[in-house]
Amino acid sequence: MKKLFCLLFIAISFQSIGQFSIGAKIGSNINYIGSSVSGGNVYRTNIGFHAGIFVQLPIKDKFSLIPEVQYIQKGADVAFSNGFSSSTERINLNYIELPILLSYSPIKQINIDLGPNFALMTSSKATGVFSNANLDNVYSKFDFNISGGMRWNVASKVSVIGRYNYGLSKIEENNNVVVNGKTTKATYSNRTIQFGLSYQIAK
Template identity: 30%
Template sequence: MKNNQMKFVMIAALVLLSTGVFAQTQFAVGIKAGPNFANLNRDESPGENYKNRTGFHAGAFALIKISKIGIQPEVVFSQQGSTFKYSGSRDLKSNFSYVNIPIMIKLYTVAGINIQAGPQFGILTSAKEEDYNVTTGKITEDNIKDDMKKSDVSLSLGLGWDLPFGLSIDGRYNWGLSDINSGASASSIKNQVWQFSVGYKLFKIGK
């Protein structure tokens, strides 16, 4: 008799616990987009020669949130690269495009504000670099994809705010950990990207 009572108490406790967890669980799918301010960390030249290249990113995300913790995998198309000042006057661009897959861990504080961190895995889709011809005075664009590694790994750190009506605002810094240079030059090249996003949850289940 006592064993049956113990079993009943344990089952009731598990049901109450699972009900409480389910009540605090949210699943959502949405889209996001915004500007990038990208640069390349090169060890071959003084850093002041390079400055940000402005691009954009756009993609989709899924959010699984349990109480104060969220996991948010994403698939994002991202324009990256840098701008190089040639001979002190002309701006030449390195135009890289990636499909990035960040997997963010989100710690929620108050009023939907959250701290974000996680790895990002990138797949290079295109890599072009502008070149200035002194003889003709024209700028051409060369395909340098074969000189770049086809994958990239970054650490993403950021701050977000989940607003009412399914809106969200995020700011992140994607710190490149991989050397993406596979060309003849021995110099190291790493991605650096500031990223600001506006997102919208297309549908949501739970709070």
């Protein structure tokens, strides 16, 4: 993870590429934990937020490179029952993420972004009626996903961002999921839809 943060530092310092810009972003996200099979934990969506900084480095013509560092709340809600009552528990998975996005601007007002996203979990907890537990031994510390989306440049320094993050690495696995009467293995990964605003601080 240290190497990834070094990449951002190099990007900020590497002025020879061209005129670059630095900005900040903040927004909310709709989170979900996807399963490789139908069965096991029944995850539902929950809401989190994200905030971070980015650097936009022009490459050539309409292309640029955008490294980011952001804090993001992921996770899901899951329904539990103890036989007498039921409750929805909230799974909070918090990460420091480093997306490295290739951006294409077909017109001045629009950017299309796509690239890998590396994440390190900072904390994981379950909160609800039945539990208030630390989940650091349940979910993987590292996450890798592909991020893609669009930015609408509504003003010279302000953009509206929409993005989808699809997890490629497993954050949890269960070897005892019953599907159609048979026990099988299920793996789980993050899914996130992000909406936010960015502001260009310096250029």
